[in-house]
Amino acid sequence: MTDHNRSNSRSATGGRSPARLYPPRMTRSQPQLATSYAPGAMFTWEGGKGACMAVPVEGATIDFSARPTRRAQIIENLEEACESWLARGMTINRDARVYEVQLLDNCFYNALRNNVEIALDRFEFMRPDKVGYLPGPLVYRCDFCERVREYVSSAQQFAEPLPTACPSGEGQECRWRQLDVVYVHWSGELEGLSPYRNTMGRDGQIRKIPRCQCGASDFRLIKRGNQFNLWRFKCTGCQAEREVYQTDPFSLTLLKPRMDTGDPHQWSEINMIPISYRASPVFYVQSARFIVYDNDPEVVALMQPTRVNDLTAKLASLHGYGGSDPSDERICQQLEAKGRGALWAPYAALRMREEGLRAAGQDASAFTEMARMMRESWYTSGDLVIEPVATPALEEQVRNRHRLDYAKRFDPMRSTVEHDALRRRKIDVTTEASNLRLPHGELCAEFGISELENAYRQRISQDLGRAGIRDAYLVRNLDMVEFSFGFTRVSATPTTVQKTLRMPVRLKGFPGLQNGRRPIYVIEQQNEALYIRLDPAAVGAFLIANGGLAELPPEPKTLGSQVIEQYVDFGLFMQGFTARDEASRERARDVPSLVYLLLHTMAHQVMQGIARFSGLDLSSMSEAIFPADLAFLVHRRGMTEDLGNISSMWRDHNGAFLDYLVARRELRCGSGTLCDHRGGACPACVMVPETSCIAGNQLLSRAALAGGRAPLWDMNTAPLQGYYQVVRDLRVAQAAGSP
Secondary structure (H helix, E strand, O other): OOHHHHHHHHHHOOOOOOOOOOOOEOOOOHHHHHOOOOOOOEEEOOOOOOEEEEEOOOOOEOOOOOOHHHHHHHHHHHHHHHHHHHHHHOOOOOOOOOOHHHOEOOOOEEOOOOEEOOOHHHEEEEOOOOOEEEEOOOEEEEOOOOEEEEOOOHHHHHHOOOOOEOOOOOOOEOOEEEOOEEEEOOOOOEEEOOOOOEEEOOOOOEEEOOOOOOOOOOEEEEOOOOOHHHOEEEEOOOOOEEEOOOEOHHHHHHHHHHHHOOOOOOHHHOEOEEEEOOOHHHOEEEEEEEEOOOOOOHHHHOOOHHHHHHHHHHHHHHOOOOEEOOOHHHHHHHHHHOOOHHHHHHHHHHHHHHHHHHHOOOOOHHHHHHHHHHHHHHHHHOOOOOEEOOOHHHHHHHHHHHHOOOOHHHOHHHHHHHHHHHHHHHHOOOOOEEEOOOOOOOOOOOOOOHHHHHHHHHHHHHHHHHOOEEEEEEEEEEEEEEEEEEEEOOOOOOEEEEOOEEEEOOEEEOOOOOOOOEEEEEEEEEEEEEEEEEOHHHHHHHHHHOOOOOOOOOOOOOHHHHHHHOOOOOOOOOHHHOOOOHHHOOEOOOHHHHHHHHHHHHHHHHHHHHHHHHOOOHHHEEEEEEHHHOEEEEEEOOOOOOOOHHHHHHHHHHHHHHHHHHOHHHHOOOOOHHHHHOOOOOOOOOOOOOOOOOOOOOOOOOHHHHOEOOOOOEOOOOOEOOHHHHHHHHHHHHHHHOO
16 A cells, blocks of 8 residues: 555545554455355465454345345255255255254244245345455464364454464473364364363253363474374373364254254264365355246246146247137236237227127127237237147146146256246347347458358258257357355255264354344356257157157147156256166156156257367256257356357358267267266266256166167157157158259
8 A cells, every 4th residue: 555545545544544453354366265265164274374264244134025036036046056065965864864854954944833944034135356364273283282272253363463472391482373174064164173072961052162171271283294193182181192083062952952862863963074274065055057947927926826827828838838818807808918908998888889789689700800800919918819729738737736746946847937937037138138040240261252151051951950050149248147046065965964864954044243133245247148949840850750659649739748747856966867778677668758857968069079079067057948848948058158159160160060969979979888878977078067967867868869778767668769869860861852
């Protein structure tokens, strides 16, 4: 700071130096503060000296009152993440019971109601622009005398500084170093490497006794090699040694009383483990992401149990179930829903005159025709829509999605409504998306020269046709939200294995702010995406060739109608598709599973192609699958800066990219024939990092594209005929039939 700036700072504070913020703030990018440096994380400064703990501080809050749909989507995704975490953790099979509170923090779980509960008054939505830090762990060791000194807080350390005189007897000063080892537990707790044990008193309170049995309070830490199990704390009074271990206060409070009454819990469930604070198991941030539908509140509202009839009508209209003119009552409701209620009164007057004349036995055709013309004008303007006639199978599925609690992530009815919003708000709007079949200045090197533009159209049409792709669009500004809401320790998943025993990992919310609320760090961003929709005729032929469908549904019904009507819940973790041997098979191929298998595999193939030709890392991308609409979306993830890599890739390498998608050599495993005979997915072919995959790399097989052995989950063991082969056969047949 210059002298001029110092004088200005002093004058602004009455001549005093400006007060330092406490806790101090760190300067990092928003994605870093929302993940690696989120509250609860441990880190060291450049040079590796001195460890600190990230803590929440007051910052810029986000007001979602004007965007309730976005807030509702965050809560919905958070609920699903917590429900998924709880369901997976409760599957632990062992003698001792697993309790829900061992899996979810109290800000996510209501112990009285025994369910996941996300209350808005418990959380604060914040931009990750400010995170504080405090020194920790406050445990120090002298390099000479090996004594250990522990502080409860930095205020105590300030009041009682580390002693300088070393009692080693050599007349030298102590050389204190912060211990770079901490105790951690899968309950989410962390403590410094203290020689003092947490114990439970007769009153049930947890206390840490700061002395040895002999009365001495000082201990030395004897390091015998690099293995923590060889380290010992040694009392400076009686010279007694203690093992380096600590009990977790949370688990001690929960399990010790139950152990005393005979429950088969073990001390290995309570004891913490020592680990370097630089190791990744110390902190795993938990986050989620979704595509935003701010302009379509119905995307969320239609999913409510009270809107079953409206959802049924929406699905029927989107998937060609046919229908008839709505009743007068429904016409009034539709007009009011569109904000056009004023149009109803003239129409109602015509209908009353028509009915009066009919009742009197007079000719009412003139009023009938005027009413019909009014309805036709409303159909044209979109103020009125035909009332579709749903089948009993569709009506039953809509009821089942609530009654059986379908997993939101794989629910084809939910994804249909989301896809409709995506098409209307992004894909079909020329300023938001570019049809890649057509030349565009920023996406086509041939743009501006008519002969080259025609060649581009023909080449892209041929290449997309070879891949069985009907539509391909580049979405420029896909609205994304990625938010981090908590963390875990020891493991990033709901379970961990410690000493041969499976343990539940507790998902903790970030530490509370001064107002008691837990922060949720939200990053809002607009990213590029590639939208792909497959050819319905080719997908239908693929389903028939592989025994999933006997015949195509009669027009105007779509294939999506069969995806919805035949859907059986995939489950939160696709449990039915995780079989690894014949004995554990429980699902047979059907329309929903084959369509999802095809779309999911091709989405991964597209991600692999983008990674190869754009320079993007696979972990910086993700996907959205719309099975009933035969479409998927590959997009940049929300926490990385978007530099237009996908559009640049298409402009410079569109031909090579489309060749890559169908090249058989790209669908061969590097492991040779072993993988060809033992399934269809491995890291050498179509897998991506699990953080990028919506389905945890389940329901995925190269055989869906290239043909080959049936997936291991499939009770029908007949080989799959690949989608690309089906497309080739269709093209050959069409060429033979053309004049």
